[in-house]
Amino acid sequence: MSLPHGEVRTDVREAERLRALVADARRGDADASGQLLGNVHRLAHRYARARLGTYPSAAQLSDDVAQEVCIAVLSALPRYEERGVPFEAYVYRIASRKVADAQRAHARGPVTADHVASPVFDGEVDGPEHHVVARDEAARAWSMLESLTPRQREVLVLRVAVGLSTQETADALGMSVVAVRVTQMRGLRELRRHWTEQHR
Numbered sequence: 001m002s003l004p005h006g007e008v009r010t011d012v013r014e015a016e017r018l019r020a021l022v023a024d025a026r027r028g029d030a031d032a033s034g035q036l037l038g039n040v041h042r043l044a045h046r047y048a049r050a051r052l053g054t055y056p057s058a059a060q061l062s063d064d065v066a067q068e069v070c071i072a073v074l075s076a077l078p079r080y081e082e083r084g085v086p087f088e089a090y091v092y093r094i095a096s097r098k099v100a101d102a103q104r105a106h107a108r109g110p111v112t113a114d115h116v117a118s119p120v121f122d123g124e125v126d127g128p129e130h131h132v133v134a135r136d137e138a139a140r141a142w143s144m145l146e147s148l149t150p151r152q153r154e155v156l157v158l159r160v161a162v163g164l165s166t167q168e169t170a171d172a173l174g175m176s177v178v179a180v181r182v183t184q185m186r187g188l189r190e191l192r193r194h195w196t197e198q199h200r
Helices: 012-026 030-052 058-079 087-108 128-146 150-162 166-173 177-198
Strands: none
Touching: 012 030, 012 058, 012 087, 030 058, 030 087, 030 150, 058 087, 087 150, 087 166, 128 150, 128 177, 150 166, 150 177, 166 177
């Protein structure tokens, strides 16, 4: 069912399934805990990859962040209370902190040759020309994202790269739905302006 502004309604059954997994995992059900952590890892990895895509060894760094999120969620699960906020928002808040930690650690430490991005390790099999063009395009896209305010960047990552609904994004960031829509609109307008300037 379509909602205003072309937004698609979140699958209610999936939200209920996740809620049930959380409840079962909190009661000590090992199978539910495993399924829940699989969902958490998928959500956290997708979010981390969207936020850390330009970092050297982004795939490995994203996987490390996702693992840290899983550990944090598992250790905090006994204290988790829904309080009207979806579990996914709880996961994204933790993931946001872990991504920030990874970014700070990366900024502090030197990059060794082991961390240099490589098409062999990133799964690319195209020729060097394709690799150079893809890296150049990615660098331009990330530089455009860096021109946004941190809030605009976070909203666009959650809405576009991660695929959250407006309501889920609002819950994850502690904003109103209207504020998310306005921030998204302003961020997209700013990206459009930068893109137009680059392609004149």
